[in-house]
Amino acid sequence: MGDWENLPLELLVHLYSYLSRRDRLSCSLVCEHWRHGLDHVILWKTMIVHIDTDLMEPSTILLLRDYCKYIKNLEFGWAVPHRNNKWGPVKYKELTKKAVRFFLILYDSFIQISCLRIFNWFDFVSFQKVTYHLARFLKNQVSLKNVIFDNINMHSANYMKLLTSCLGSRATITSLDIRSCYYCQSSFDSIYFRSCIEQLTYLKTFKLDYFILSCKLIDSILTSKNRCLENLDIILKETSWHDHVIDDEQWCLLSSACPNLKVTLVIRNVYHYGELRLYLKQSMPIVSLSIVLPRVLDRGGRCNFRKTLNLLVTNYHRTLEIVDLHVKNENEILDDILMMMLRRCSKLKSFVFNGYLENPQVLKTYFSNIMYYYMLPNGFPEKHLVFNKILNEEIEDMKHKRVQFTLMKRSHNAICSLLILN
Numbered sequence: 001m002g003d004w005e006n007l008p009l010e011l012l013v014h015l016y017s018y019l020s021r022r023d024r025l026s027c028s029l030v031c032e033h034w035r036h037g038l039d040h041v042i043l044w045k046t047m048i049v050h051i052d053t054d055l056m057e058p059s060t061i062l063l064l065r066d067y068c069k070y071i072k073n074l075e076f077g078w079a080v081p082h083r084n085n086k087w088g089p090v091k092y093k094e095l096t097k098k099a100v101r102f103f104l105i106l107y108d109s110f111i112q113i114s115c116l117r118i119f120n121w122f123d124f125v126s127f128q129k130v131t132y133h134l135a136r137f138l139k140n141q142v143s144l145k146n147v148i149f150d151n152i153n154m155h156s157a158n159y160m161k162l163l164t165s166c167l168g169s170r171a172t173i174t175s176l177d178i179r180s181c182y183y184c185q186s187s188f189d190s191i192y193f194r195s196c197i198e199q200l201t202y203l204k205t206f207k208l209d210y211f212i213l214s215c216k217l218i219d220s221i222l223t224s225k226n227r228c229l230e231n232l233d234i235i236l237k238e239t240s241w242h243d244h245v246i247d248d249e250q251w252c253l254l255s256s257a258c259p260n261l262k263v264t265l266v267i268r269n270v271y272h273y274g275e276l277r278l279y280l281k282q283s284m285p286i287v288s289l290s291i292v293l294p295r296v297l298d299r300g301g302r303c304n305f306r307k308t309l310n311l312l313v314t315n316y317h318r319t320l321e322i323v324d325l326h327v328k329n330e331n332e333i334l335d336d337i338l339m340m341m342l343r344r345c346s347k348l349k350s351f352v353f354n355g356y357l358e359n360p361q362v363l364k365t366y367f368s369n370i371m372y373y374y375m376l377p378n379g380f381p382e383k384h385l386v387f388n389k390i391l392n393e394e395i396e397d398m399k400h401k402r403v404q405f406t407l408m409k410r411s412h413n414a415i416c417s418l419l420i421l422n
Helices: 009-016 021-028 032-037 059-070 089-108 125-139 156-169 182-188 191-198 217-223 248-257 273-279 299-316 335-344 361-366 392-397
Strands: 046-050 073-077 115-122 146-153 175-177 205-209 231-237 262-268 286-292 322-326 350-356 372-375 381-384 402-410 413-420
Touching: 009 032, 021 032, 021 059, 059 089, 089 125, 125 156, 146 156, 146 182, 156 182, 156 191, 182 191, 191 217, 217 248, 273 299, 286 299, 299 335, 335 350
Parallel strands: 046 073, 073 115, 115 146, 146 175, 175 205, 205 231, 231 262, 262 286, 286 322, 322 350, 372 413
Antiparallel strands: 350 402, 372 381, 402 413
8 A cells, every 4th residue: 555645646636536525625634735636726627516405515615715716617506496395495595695605705706717607597585695696796707708598597687687797708708508598588588688699799609599599689690790600509499489580581691791600400399391491491501400309290290390301401401511310209210311311411421310210221222331239138239340241130120120320421431320229
């Protein structure tokens, strides 16, 4: 056994990276050398705090006082994003005090962060104080680069207070994520929200739901004279439908104003052609597309979905680079359309299909360089060297079974894998 008191600091730091904050605090009490090992930026650069669990642990505040100077990425939210009925008013009041103390330490130490993520947030009366101190801390920031509001359930006024508090970093914020904030919908229709977006003239990546973008937000982006916008990540859900639809002219104006713009579109549980054709405008510069279907589709829905895929190929075969299809219904057979997508989308770099194949043999005839994986009962895949050496009866076994089909195209060669899921 070596001398534990003289372990190299690099080794101590590596060991501490696997420990919880509570265990790190215990280690710091062993000796001065072990305590010195905690004083390293790698251990504290990213701090994730769950209000309902971490703040109830004293080590969070105790360690924050000593090592908050290293924090650059802060994530703050609830582990369980709804009210715990077993907790009484006293416990919620105690949580509020601890959360306020957390932000007071950061504010008094003039901590500057580059990434902020607020997640799974829900409000209650006494927690308004936390929102105030969080906004006060954000007003102190001058170098924020990445701001994320994920699944926020708070009053619209409080939401706007947090967003406007970030504008002290308007010249440095390059990424903004405001997806899944359905409880703040009234904020997105307000002139104050659009004014905030207009001030973010150096924004490069913008992630949001379609219904937010359709609230005249494209006009705000154009008004801001933002020419840096490169990535627009949009989510379409069945709960996202809104009275407004972004027309071809607006997409053309946005594409002209931001010539490097690339759109990533995620469609969840929406498949009817009559609905989607209103939103899938030909001028949208879609580079990445992901579609997740519900497990149950009616007969009309299956027919409509095939028409939707044809529309996608027609409109975006010149731009599509990444396609990810999750089809959970075993009656949805799309062999012919999948092959058409592979043939027509000349820029395709990655293609993932999670669904059912009627005729897996067609993949063998279409590709000559394929890796094949067969899922064994123990959960570990057995690797076959090349697809064209697989016995025909093995291919026949894949019929009507759910598979995950992944294609990576590199230059002129296609590398593919198949995974049988059931």
